[in-house]
Amino acid sequence: MLNVDTLDAHVHAGRLRRLLESYGYSVASVGSASGNLVTVVAPPAPRPERISAGGLHLDPELQLLAFEGRVVRLTASETLVLHVLLLRAETIVPQRELIAALWPDTDPAVCKNRLYAHVFTLRRKLASACADVAIHGSRSGYRLAFKAA
Numbered sequence: 001m002l003n004v005d006t007l008d009a010h011v012h013a014g015r016l017r018r019l020l021e022s023y024g025y026s027v028a029s030v031g032s033a034s035g036n037l038v039t040v041v042a043p044p045a046p047r048p049e050r051i052s053a054g055g056l057h058l059d060p061e062l063q064l065l066a067f068e069g070r071v072v073r074l075t076a077s078e079t080l081v082l083h084v085l086l087l088r089a090e091t092i093v094p095q096r097e098l099i100a101a102l103w104p105d106t107d108p109a110v111c112k113n114r115l116y117a118h119v120f121t122l123r124r125k126l127a128s129a130c131a132d133v134a135i136h137g138s139r140s141g142y143r144l145a146f147k148a149a
Helices: 004-022 076-087 095-102 108-129
Strands: 026-033 036-042 051-053 056-059 064-067 070-073 133-137 141-146
Touching (some): 056 076, 095 108
């Protein structure tokens, strides 16, 4: 049977967890030790900044791509791929860099097909939002290209 102090500690632990998570902290555990509230947290990950290039506007936090009033919802993986490609627009980004960004500590040979699938769906979404932007593939990587006006 729980006593009032134990129940009170659980309530405060839940509140603390929600508060820390609302600020972006990753809470591994919240508990009570010797009557004191103990938490193990990781600092918040840096939030990727919004980026714009060639009329495209990407909000990585909301996973939204906007172009001339059209808004396209992206998956987390598509957002990350597009973010990297936008940062290095018009240059080839090696596949191994994209794979390392998406799946760190994973053998790149295992992930090539997964990367291809994400780029495939991202290409379709880009085509629906903006015909002036395309992702071109090469043996070594991918390049985000803008058509000349």
